Each structure stands twice: as structure tokens, then as C-alpha cells.
Amino acid sequence: MARLILDTNCFAYNNKYYKQIRGAAMGSAFTQVLANIYMFEWEQDLIQYQEKHNGIYGRLNSIEEIYRELEKAQHKDINIKITTIISTSIHFLDVTITNGNGKLRTSIYHKPTTESYILPYTSDPPRHIHRNIPYEALLRAARICLHVNDFYFERIRIDMSLLLNHYPPSFITKQINRFFRLNNAMSVLHELNEDVYHHLHQTLLRQPTRREKTLIYMMHYPTVKPLVLQPKIWNKELMYPCYLRT
Template identity: 55%
Template structure:
């Protein structure tokens, strides 16, 4: 529910402060501001055979609204960030959740937060001051001036993952144990918490009908890839600390793309949206996965391809096959309608345009 005019003013200041040559690619600041106003002022949607136009704030779930709110929040938190940097403290924010450390007294930090609360009438904050805080999916505990982190589990969350009997390609199931261990090793700062989380992951997979041999195999794969296989059965604190630091600071694929683009902000959109060039030596085969007759589709297709097309001396002998597996439609895809009827979208709104807040 951020104010539109105030958000646009903050956006303009942000662009002028951060853009080189006042452009992103070929877009000038004026072009960006014109599109921003267009998005905010023409947010019209249909509900129960009536049209509505949003006159306050922005559409929830819109990528532009989220970015604009993030920039607005960045402007709002400048004083807090300045105070934290002056005190050499930690300050972090994810959308509208803020985490801070402090050595001030309880009354002093309350005064600082109350001042931030009064800074903007459109932003209302609630805060908790404790030595142990749950921030997103992390529990942060201050133990004698040392921060200890572990995974935070909501009490209402159930140990559910994709059931092993689900009709999904095999690589989907292989990635689940690996990704769960990777998350645990990144978040848990000591080996005891990591071991407890590993047991929790193991039990969750067993409850969702994953075979014990499958779980053990991919647990071993995680430690093999990260070169800690020799101590898989029992991690000591020093070895785990090295593993934790290695994975904690390892950039993701998205972070690597951003790092490559930091040298020139003008090429950022181009880098993030760049597609691989077409390669005539590679053919992608797309098919819907099924655990029945099509389970052997890749093997049978390769045999057929080699026999009738890629035989020795043929023009396509050098072509490499890569399979792009698609998951079948779920009940949600089939039963949930996310758009109004096409006839309603084509009809021009006249007197049925309503205003909504």
C-alpha cells in the first residue's frame, strides 16, 4: 500500500543515483518512469463479471510492484542503515522483514525503532528484541557475543516433500536430498545442528516413501561432491566448519550472472536474459514423462535414432541428443482457472468500470 507519487519520486531518485549515462540498455530514465506510471495507473482486473481499477498501492504478486516496494523500502531504511554502520553492527532486510544486531540498551534501541516507525505514515513496523530471533527460515542465537545459526521450522509445517510414488522424472527425486542437505549445511553453523537436521531430512524422506538405499546413495553423493566423503559417518567440528564456510560463500548460478554484470550496469538486462546460441550439433527431444510405458523412452529413442538416422556415415551422425522432460499436468492445472473467460477479456469496459481500494 505504498503511495504512488511518493514511490515514483523515490524510483526517480534511485535511477538518477545508480544508472550510468541515465540508461538501462537503450531505455532512458524518462522511458522507465513513463512505463512505471502506465503500469500503476492502468491496473484493471475483472471479478464477478465486473471491471475494477486499483487506485491505491500496486498489485500483489506483480514483479514491478515488488521491485518498486523494495526500492521504496530501501529509501525508508537509510537512517537505520547509517546508524547500524556507525555502530559496526549487522543490518539486513528481505522485502519487509528486517534483521539487526545491536549492543545498545533495550531503551536505546526502542527509541531508534520508534523513530523509524514515525518516519513514514505508510509504513508500520512491529519489532521483537531478544537474544534469539527467528528470521525467515533461520534461527539466530546470540551466545556470549557469537551468533549461532540453525534452521527454523514452523510448528505448523509438516515433514512433506514430493512423494516418491509421484509421476515425476527421476532427476527431480535425485535433487531433493541433495538440495535439503545443501540448505542445512549453509544455514547450520555447528555440526550438532547439522546432524539433527540430517536426521530430520532422512525421516521426512522415509515418511514420503523414499527407499532407504536411495536416500543413502544421494546423501553420499552430497558429501562426495563437496569432498568430505571420508568423514561422512561422523563429521568433526573442524571439517564441518570448512564445509559450512565453503558452501555458505559459494555463489549460486544467479549470483554468478550478477557478478559478471557488475562491471557494467548497462548490460545487466542483456546478461540476465541472454539465451544460448543455437547449436546445430545438438537436438533437444521433448516429451511428457510417465512412469509406465514411457519410462524407457530415452533408451528406446536413442536406439531408434542410431539405427535409422545417426548410423555411421550419415549426415546427422555427429548430432547429440538431449532430452527435455516435461511433467504431466496436475489436478491444480486442470481445475483452477487463473484468467477470466476470453469473451470477457475482449469486451471493452464502458459503464461497468468500478474503483476499488
């Protein structure tokens, strides 16, 4: 089954069909599992080193040894690149964590290769999808950005991304106002009120996601099955005529 999935990734582009011969489809659930399995095996040498030395931490005279271990890992797979950085900030997934005089500050990290592409306004999904895109982008920014100025610059970036994907300015303004109005934070929009933003950040940060709400519900009501697993009621009237016997 794994070989079938990996060897039959095909897609269409410019009226031509292509077969992916390297890697796997990023949106596939199987790819995520396989990548986790591979990385688990790949990182075992580093994990053993970490456990042996009580974590990757040392004084200045041991930094060369850490570099040697990372250099060995660098040559295990040409597709996996390791970048070593000594700095007061670090990127982790979509977050930049900065240590400023002992205080951590978080903001959104954008990969250099990331393009400002989102679902174009000219596409034809249900309209609530377009309305949710600015809201969810601002929600993500408010959860991650600790400081109001970082949130402000991220909001400008969201504005530009929406404009580049042909969202009307009036639509953008309306949806941005909707976010601040629903979260009682209009003063952040107009004045960059730091106290109000701090309250907004803390509130949204602790707000459970849709997936977390589902898990909480299932934990409180363990006998209730997800809808997809619930038994279906047989109703022959709902069957397609071509499957009905005459």
C-alpha cells in the first residue's frame, strides 16, 4: 500500500499530466505519517548524543563538539539541511522566538520562499470561505504576536496579501473591522492600544480551537461517536434509481 501511494502521485498542470518521481504529496495524510517515521529514525544519533550529555547544552569549549555532531547528521541525507545559528532569536515552525534581556517575545515567521498567495477572490467557493480568510489570518496573528507592533506589521502584510489576490479594498476593510468588533478590540485597530491588545492576545491564546473543542466534547461524552462513525438508518427511498431492482 505504501509503495502504491508513493509511486502513483500524479497531477495536471497546463493541460499536461505529470507523475511525481521524488518525494510524496504534501497534502497526503500518509505522507505525514511516513515523514514522522523517517525523521524518528534519522534523529536517533542526535537523541542519543543529547541523552548522553544531558541535553545539547555546554560551555563555549564544547560548542565544537556539538558542531561535529550536527555536521555528521548533515551528511546522512542530502535532502535534509541543517542550519546552525547562535543568536538571541530562533525560528520554530511559523513562530519567531526572541530573547530580549531575559524576556521572550514571539512573532510570526515567514519563510523566505513563501509567496503571498491565498485563495483568490475570483475563485468560486462559498462566500463564507472568503470572509473567513482575513478573520483566521488575524486570529493567527493575534495568538502568535506578543507585541502590538508585531501584530500591526502582520496586519499590513495580510492586507497586502489580500490585495494581491484581488480582494476588493472595501471587502478587506469590512472583514478586518469585523474581527476587531467581534473581539471588542476596536481601539487596537485605530490606536494600537497596547493594554487592549494584551488582553486580546491572552484571550485568543487560551481560546480552544475547533479541534480542541471536539476533543473536549468527546472526553466529556465518550459514548458519543463522531458523526462519520454513527450507524446510518437504512432508507431505500434515498437510493439512486439505477441501483434499485425492478
